[in-house]
Amino acid sequence: MSDGRSGGGADAAPLPAAARRRFGPMRPELFLLAPLLLFVLAFEIYPILVMAWRSFFDRAGDVTLANYLRILEDPVYRTAVRNSLLFATAGAMVGAVGGTFVGYLAPRLPPRIHRFLLSLYSLPLTLSGLVVAFAFIVLLGRNGVLNLIVQQVFGLPRDVYFDIYSWYGIVLVYAFFQIPLMTLTMAAVFENLDRSLIEAARNLGARPWQVWRYVVVPVLAPGFLAGLSIQFAGLLGAFGTVLALVGGAKNLLAIQIYYHTSESTYDLPQAAALSITLIAIIAGVLVLLNRLERWARRSGGG
């Protein structure tokens, strides 16, 4: 034990000059981080800790696990968790496939147009979820313009229309956010894909599937998975656009949390427990995708 301690001391004491340069000495600039750290501590970390704490109390103030047990047992909450996972998976898939497709095609346009397109695809990032909900109600609602056009072109009866208020509809509306988001990620990834590497592999006699397996996928996979985690995390927490489209008619975890913090079904400790559950689910998905990402990197780079 004392050996270990003295060994540690010997390591720490004469910090090599190279290491000191790498980690940097305590610079005065570091104090510029202080406002950010204080703000995040006061308004993000502290509230999250309060929330975690409160999730173990009932509304009378007694310690309890009931808030969590209810999430495990109550069919409403179980359905909410299941729906959230399904919705996020569907939305992330649509976004990932669509975004990869656009990210792959965009570089085939002339550079100026390619650049314009990518900056156009950053526009949805700043757009209010409610504006998008409004836009799609006008476009694809029961009397939506696109529905009317399709009905008249194909002579369909009035009760045949695309239902924006169904799960498919909601996933489609979210694609308006998710596809551009993924496009921005994948466009950068495709730019890193070295065409000469593919040609070299072909010249060495690699078959098409081998080129994909050993050259293309290992380069694309890490970026793709990183993009996918952003999609998943965003969709698991999303509720604004859903709320504007269908109110509380669709049972999602984020919608449950929202309703437990508002007047009608006000129950803050339950909202806290649901929030902690949501954080755990998002973190779980992120860790899983991160593992996959590392594995993909290793199996390619090896």
Place this chain on the structure above:
Amino acid sequence: MHRLSAFQVLLLILLVAFVVVPIAMPVIFSFSLFWQDILPEGFTLRWYQKILAKPATSRSLGVSLIVATSAVLLNLLIAVPAGYAISRLHGRFRRFMTTVARVLPLVLPPVIVGTALLLAFSKPPFAFSGTIWMVIVAHTLLGFPFMIRNTLASFDTIDVDTLSEAAASLGANLWQRLRYVIVPNVLPGVLAGALLVFAISIGEFEVTSMVAGFEAQTLPLQLFQQIRNDMRIASAISAFLVYVSLVCFLGMTWLGGYLRERRA
């Protein structure tokens, strides 16, 4: 500039339409008298006048502008120095800070930030929830990742050390180095970040709806009510929010082009 092939033209039209057609809907709706059939009818500015004429909506316009401006200013005060500090860090600590800045907003989506703020700040002595201050704080939090990313990118593209030393060797003091060397080099990136934060704040609904209460009703909260009550006022509010996004987007695109040209 070379000519596009038919495939490229078709591709471009589809890709542009995907973003532009939905965004055009509220704008067209907001200027038309009726829109029952495929084509809208008539032209009017009445729905925009209604925003200003109705006390609830005109007040929320003011609240939104105050909140967005404050969130930008707070981000300039807090996230820009942090972005600079992170750009001066090396190795593990820098990786840690950038990872936190990237992952934290993913793990803590708006619905959770809203719930946590409600729980932490609803009782005295910290009863801020339901006030405009809480909304400003929430929007500032949501803006951090973007502001830090932009600031970090601008500081990374210039070599602050070399430039500062060169300026110092020519006799420039700290203030002069800031004024003539550092600020002009990072201003475009920081401004782009500010525009992004402004646009996000103006349109934010999720956290706002949880912490705003009655006092701090922003435009998106009014929009949420009007989507159920009056699609015309809703169209005008939506269109206004689209204009703000567009102006910010054009500004960011212009700044991006300006940066590219200067670097070339």
